[in-house]
Amino acid sequence: MTLTERVKRKALELGFQVVGISRVTPDRPEAASLAEWLARGYHGEMAWMARTAKKRQNPALLLPGIRAIVSVGMNYDTEDQPDDRPGHGHIARYARGEDYHRVLGERLKALASFLQAEAPDSRSRAYVDTGAVMEKAWAQRAGLGWIGKHSNLVSAQHGSWLVLGEVLTTADLNPDEPGADLCGTCTLCIRACPTGAITEPYVVDARRCLSYLTIEQKGRIPKEFQRALGNRIFGCDDCLDVCPYNHQATPTAEPAFRATPLTLNPNLDALARQTAAEFQAAFRHSAVRRATHEGLQRSIAIAQQNAS
Numbered sequence: 549m550t551l552t553e554r555v556k557r558k559a560l561e562l563g564f565q566v567v568g569i570s571r572v573t574p575d576r577p578e579a580a581s582l583a584e585w586l587a588r589g590y591h592g593e594m595a596w597m598a599r600t601a602k603k604r605q606n607p608a609l610l611l612p613g614i615r616a617i618v619s620v621g622m623n624y625d626t627e628d629q630p631d632d633r634p635g636h637g638h639i640a641r642y643a644r645g646e647d648y649h650r651v652l653g654e655r656l657k658a659l660a661s662f663l664q665a666e667a668p669d670s671r672s673r674a675y676v677d678t679g680a681v682m683e684k685a686w687a688q689r690a691g692l693g694w695i696g697k698h699s700n701l702v703s704a705q706h707g708s709w710l711v712l713g714e715v716l717t718t719a720d721l722n723p724d725e726p727g728a729d730l731c732g733t734c735t736l737c738i739r740a741c742p743t744g745a746i747t748e749p750y751v752v753d754a755r756r757c758l759s760y761l762t763i764e765q766k767g768r769i770p771k772e773f774q775r776a777l778g779n780r781i782f783g784c785d786d787c788l789d790v791c792p793y794n795h796q797a798t799p800t801a802e803p804a805f806r807a808t809p810l811t812l813n814p815n816l817d818a819l820a821r822q823t824a825a826e827f828q829a830a831f832r833h834s835a836v837r838r839a840t841h842e843g844l845q846r847s848i849a850i851a852q853q854n855a856s
């Protein structure tokens with residue numbers, strides 16, 4: 549078995565559903581797309597996206613001598629059905645179980661250690677989400693799927709209910725074929741977006757995206773988006789829910805991604821009474837912490853207004 553095969557086998561053993569490898573070459577078209585996206589101001593208040601642009605465009609700035617990227621995806625789809633009757637808030641699917649940063653992070657570290665042990669002269673670094681890595685572009689290049697018109701990575705087998713992570717490495721690994729775009733003439737995700745945030749195929753203006761508005765943006769949510777928020781208090785899945793590739797996806801066997809009653813059926817009145825300390829304790833193991841107590845309270849107040 550080659551090193552590439554051993555690394556892939558290890559990734560699957562660690563519980564990732566998909567794994568692929570890309571070689572890091574100077575040819576990186578996504579670097580220009582990122583520059584254009586930032587120039588249009590589509591990142592809104594996410595100043596960290598602009599600050600880290602050079603690293604995102606060039607992974608050698610994160611790991612000098614980098615040769616390859618091992619991209620992995622973990623299925624977070626469950627059969628848990630949220631209760632969207634008035635009085636309940638809606639939390640996006642990826643945040644209903646344990647924080648994926650932790651779930652993937654530990655296993656990615658194990659994968660990086662494995663590589664280190666198998667190729668002692670190499671250096672490796674593991675990332676999930678928060679690193680300055682263009683995860684979707686590398687995942688597509690590694691053959692995990694393609695970037696759909698909603699701009700998320702879609703796998704023909706798992707749909708887009710995949711969270712992504714990767715190990716950057718100086719080890720020499722054999723690359724996979726990039727994923728081919730299977731969107732065809734479909735435009736369901738663009739038409740499903742309640743705020744017109746997908747301004748053109750493959751491009752999301754974060755400033756209009758309910759995920760950004762409920763999670764990343766600080767301060768008041770602009771009036772023009774408040775009605776469209778509905779009962780969403782953290783994230784949005786509308787463009788993913790309609791994707792035909794998600795309808796044939798199989799739910800995950802990963803227990804860490806099972807929803808909790810708090811994230812599946814959050815009671816708006818109860819949440820509105822939560823103190824900052826109670827918020828911290830309740831969402832201790834959840835990605836919802838990212839919104840902050842203040843940010844969540846702001847979305848809860850709009851969801852309550854929308855329900856009345």
Ligand code: B12
Nearest residue numbers: 578581585640677683685699700701711712750759783784
């Ligand atoms: C910033 C960010 C956001 C922002 C901006 C979203 C976005 N589309 O970029 C906000 C807060 C809105 C967001 C929302 C969500 N996010 Co987010 N987010 C990220 C983050 C940190 C960086 C993404 C990035 O580089 N954006 C910058 C732009 C330039 O990149 P892009 O959209 O990928 O652009 C590509 C295409 O647009 C394309 N392109 C093609 N033609 C053209 C033409 C032009 C003119 C341009 C500009 C671009 C372009 O080129 C670009 C490069 O490949 C990544 C983690 C990471 N480190 O990569 C997670 C990540 C993308 N998010 C993720 C998730 C799960 C979500 C949500 C589904 C969460 C939710 N349910 O609420 C939503 C989905 C919203 C959506 N439709 O995209 C996952 C996606 C997994 C997957 N299967 O793809 C990631 C990978 C995190 C992870 N580790 O799993 N997110």
Ligand code: SF4
Nearest residue numbers: 741757758784786787
């Ligand atoms: S996450 Fe929601 S608001 Fe954002 S692009 Fe998708 S459908 Fe639109």
Ligand code: SF4
Nearest residue numbers: 696697731734737791
């Ligand atoms: S809904 Fe249609 S256009 Fe959007 S990502 Fe899925 S297949 Fe592509």
